[in-house]
Amino acid sequence: MNVDKPTTDDVVLEQIWQEIHQRHLGNDSELNNDEGNNNKDVAATFISLSDHLKCGYTTDAASKLRESLHNDRFNVVPPPVDCPAWLCLVLPCIKHLKSMKAHKNCMPEDAEVLRNGKWIRYDAASLVVGDVIRLEEGDIVPADCVVNINDCNQEEYDDDLLVDLKAVTGRSRPKLIPTGSTTTRDQRTLLLGGTVVQGRARAIVTVIGKETILGQLIKDGKFPVDESTFGDDKESIMMDEETKNLTTMELGTMT
Numbered sequence: 001m002n003v004d005k006p007t008t009d010d011v012v013l014e015q016i017w018q019e020i021h022q023r024h025l026g027n028d029s030e031l032n033n034d035e036g037n038n039n040k041d042v043a044a045t046f047i048s049l050s051d052h053l054k055c056g057y058t059t060d061a062a063s064k065l066r067e068s069l070h071n072d073r074f075n076v077v078p079p080p081v082d083c084p085a086w087l088c089l090v091l092p093c094i095k096h097l098k099s100m101k102a103h104k105n106c107m108p109e110d111a112e113v114l115r116n117g118k119w120i121r122y123d124a125a126s127l128v129v130g131d132v133i134r135l136e137e138g139d140i141v142p143a144d145c146v147v148n149i150n151d152c153n154q155e156e157y158d159d160d161l162l163v164d165l166k167a168v169t170g171r172s173r174p175k176l177i178p179t180g181s182t183t184t185r186d187q188r189t190l191l192l193g194g195t196v197v198q199g200r201a202r203a204i205v206t207v208i209g210k211e212t213i214l215g216q217l218i219k220d221g222k223f224p225v226d227e228s229t230f231g232d233d234k235e236s237i238m239m240d241e242e243t244k245n246l247t248t249m250e251l252g253t254m255t
Helices: 013-031 035-045 049-055 058-071 085-088 092-096 096-108 214-221 230-254
Strands: 112-117 116-121 132-136 144-147 162-164 195-198 200-207
Touching: 013 035, 013 058, 013 144, 013 200
Parallel strands: none
Antiparallel strands: 112 116, 112 132, 132 200, 144 200, 162 195
C-alpha cells in the first residue's frame, strides 16, 4: 500500500475530523447571521479525511480555521515567566531559571506540515487544529496530536514509533505507539514538547498553544514536571490524569 494514498478505515481519525468540522461549523455560524450561505462556505472548506490526508489544508483554509477556531491565536505557549522583553534584558537571570530553560527545550521552531498538497517546513506557531504533520527522529512534537496508525503499519515506517514525553508527563520511559486496529485515541496521542526518539509517522493536530497539556501545566504552575512525583513506578497514575486532561482539552477547549 502506498503511504501517499491513506485509507479511511481509521475510526479514531474520522471522529477527530468530524469534531473539527462540527466545531468550525458552530463557531462560524455564530459569527455570521447568514447561516445558510455560511454553512455552504464551511462545507466547502472541509473535504473527506482521505483527501485531507493526501493534500492537507490550503493556505486559505488554514487561515480561516485560525480565525474561526482559534480567534486568530497562534500555536504559541507562553513561558512560565512571561515578562516584557525589556525586563528580560534588564534581568537576564530570568532566562536561566529552570522553568524557562525547560520551556525553551520544549518549544519547536518549525514543523513539517502538509499544505496545498506539498510537504513543507513551516513555522510551528502557524499550525492549526486539523493540520497533517509529519514526525521523524529528532523532531519536537509541535502540538498535541494523534498519530495516523495507517502510516505506522506501512513497510516504509518499519521502526516502532517511540516518543520521549518526560518533559510533559514526567515519565522516563518513552511512549511506544501501538499499531493495532483497536488502538485507542489516548494511546495514539502525543503531546507538544515531546521528542521523537525513534521511527516516523504522520499525525493530525488536535490542540494547539495555551490549550495543550503543556500550556495547561504552565498555566497551573506545575511546570517543569517533578520527575520524582511522576516516575515509572507511578506511570498508571499519570496516565489516568493525562487521559482525563486529554478528553477535556481535545473535546471542550479547542479555541
